[in-house]
Amino acid sequence: MRRVLGLSPRRLFAMARKETLQLRRDSRSLITAFLYPALMIVFFGYVITFDIRNINVAVFDQDHTQRSRELVEAFQAAGYFRVTHRLDRYQDIQPLLDRAAVRMALVIPPGFQRDLSAGRPAPVQALVDGADANTAGIALNYAGSIVTAYAARVVLRASQRGAPIVAQSRVWYNETLKSSNMIVPGLVAVIMMVIAAMLSSLTVAREWDRGTMEQLAATPVHRVEVILGKLLPYLAIGLIDVIAAVVIGRLVFHVPFRGSPVLLVGLATLFLIGSLGLGIFISAATKSQLLATQISLLATYLPSLLLSGLIFDLASMPFALRVISLVIPARYFIVVLRGIFLKGVGPEVLWVQGLAMIAFAVLGLTLAVRAFRKELA
């Protein structure tokens, strides 16, 4: 009758073994545990992207000179735009934008080349469909940089002196500014939290629903043994999912992995313990499978997606939301993930997040233990 911290390892492992056996035989849970995360990463990785391609552009070239043609070609060559319409009249622009046949219209005024050669300002107008503000903003940015780059080339060619100040920007960690590099590591956090909470929210409620909890409650098993025993198999699943996510990230999206795998597994374990604890808490508090699933989705999915900094920049949010985001665990784990995947940093930088993970794990477990009662009432 060995006791560790007042608990019986034998009973604890008996719970874990039982839970594992049940999981192995439950195809629905297995699919949720293994297939969904993989599918979600691949799917969202492709879908959520801030890179824009294939923006249709209409060109109204009033200059018809070599320079104006060069400018239009610069737009084409950049790879983001496609010139689909060449117009002769200004009025033709509006209907195209209305129909969304094009997202942007480029208007080159007459005298463009003349002004350029004379060193005078040569404005070019870009009309953008602002209905999708995000895309519009980014499109304008691209357009702006294409024009500026072109202008610089022209000036360089014209003057034989050295180049004026040219900004040479270089992006660290994500040189190509590929969205997937930003999204995929962050996605791992969101998916882990959702799946962990969902799976574990069923386990306790299911036993109450089926009547096995009453039987279990009449045995000497300790509350903590039940919770830890139930938690272990799901923790294993979660870690397998994290490793699979790293592999998928590399193979499918070519996301680099520059940091320490050990650190990742360690922090992921803490994050998972917290999420699983949260799920078990929901399960114990609701005692109903139906309620448990719904609440766990609400409590994990929405906040993780919206307030973790995954998609929407936290710094740009109103103060109130920023405060709330401080208690969203996914927020910290995303920093960890991006740090380890893209920046290759270690504990010396991530210790703040590490503390947050520890706090989350402790909180999750405490809530679970407090909420779970062996008695019927």
Next chain:
Amino acid sequence: MTPAVSLRDLTRRFGDVMAVDGLTFDVAPGELFGLVGPDGAGKTTTLRMLAGVLRPSTGDALVGGVSVARDPEGVKHRIAYMSQRFGLYTDLTVRENIDFYADLYEVPDAERPARLQRLYHFSNLGTFEHRLAGQLSGGMKQKLGLCCALVHQPEILLLDEPTFGVDPISRRDLWLILHDMVAQGVTVVVSTAYLDEAERCDHVALLNQGKVIALDRPAVLQESLVGDMLVVRASDPRRALERLRAAPGVRRAALFGDTIHVTLDERARDWPGVREALEGAGVELLDFHEIGPGLEDVFMERVAR
């Protein structure tokens, strides 16, 4: 001799409803004790409290000397509880279920093979060792439940309607196992709504609406029934029932299958008179003789009062 289980004013309320109302009685060690009554009488609630799975509203019970109100967890080492609904894991095999409970009660490894053999022997579950519990018939499920309950050799067994809806053959098997346990000194507290099963117990407590309406040895309860009791068979039982109820000198008449249990008025005891009245009314009597009342008769009598 200290009782194995001892209830003192045990009460449990659910909102307004008084499910169990001040139960007070003792169960002697090694006894087969029946908690008898229909649905809603409070049997399940009482057993749940004794198992430490439901907290009493007021009052207490000592189970194996441990107070359920103050130390419900302490109770659990000494008992085994079988809930009314099948409480085992349908997605685990017979063997896995038994192993799980053996682990929960920390049965020493050295003793497991022998105990397993014994359990398989009296339950006949050996050949179904690797079958998923959900695929067993009702009777076999209950036997599995018993095996899991008995693997740690408890002093006290608490069983909630273990034979409900089970086929007659498995029912008999289950009772043989219970009698065996009692013979080995285990105290068995079993609840049942089948009054004929209750007759086998050493003591029964008849419960109705949370209260004890009678508590004694079945034989004593049956003898206490006032008035002679006859069993009457008629060619038209329902008509005979009607006539009997209307006849003076008959205290009660109730259908039991195709026979009628007739309780005569203690003062009159005038069976010949009643019989004449029946035959006069054209009811053909096929058979009649005295019988000792069963517990069901006792129950009906007590509730009617």
Next chain:
Amino acid sequence: MTLAVEVRDLTRAFGDFVAVDQVTFDVAEGEIFGFLGPNGAGKTTTIKMLTGLLAPTSGTGRVAGFDLRRESEAIKQRIGYMSQLFSLYGDLTVEENIGFFAGLYGVTGPRLAERRDWALEMSGLKDYRRRLTGQLPLGFKQRLALGCAVLHQPPILFLDEPTSGVDPISRRNFWDLIYEFSGRGTTVFVSTHYMEEAEYCHRLALMNRGRLIALDRPAALRARLTEPILEITTDHGPATAQALQGARGVIEAAMFGRAVHVVVEQAASAAQTLPAWLETRGIPCRGVTHVRPSLEDVFVSLVRLEGGAVAG
């Protein structure tokens, strides 16, 4: 005689598991037909097929003249059904439940008022019409459920274990009601696992593990058991049953209440020899009587004759 229910080789399988195995029987109009067997025998599944809730895997059937497979909606309008699981809404009052079911069956207007009063009367709930149904004792709930099932006065009534868990007095009252309906020409198809209740039926079908093992009037079923049964009373039932297992002339011995029912080859000789046998084993015999077999005895012996234990 018109048939209320006819089934031929009715079968229902769930994957590999055959819940109902080629069941064939008829039910005459106005009959109380009992379906007897333990849990898992296939009673509920059969009733669900007859009420059009579940499609048969194979076989045919007609209820109230309508085909089970193709005309199940027509069947539903002509039957009343009381399911095993509770069908009343616990958070509605007695009156509201009646109103709801009346609406479902199209009982409206003056007929509604009349039927509602009738239902309240027959379930004994006239003074409790505004009580929440969930707060009623089980016996009352069962009667109310029965009332709600017949608001539309159907010619055929299907009752699935209506008296499970109900106290002995309420159970008898419930059967009184069933008798009243039958007396007025309603066909009642009722399933139960209480063996003695089976005696209240006109005819019985005994089911075990999906198969029909006997079909007859209760008296005739009892008569089938040709082996006599002795009831032996002693101070210690279990030991007695054990001891008798090996005795000569004993086919089977099992406890029945506190006494032991012994199926013997020959009543007269057994009545002589068995008490002596018990004495030699230190068990004084208090009484030996030749008893009529109960339906439980019939069931057990039929299963034994089929060669099966019920196990597995």
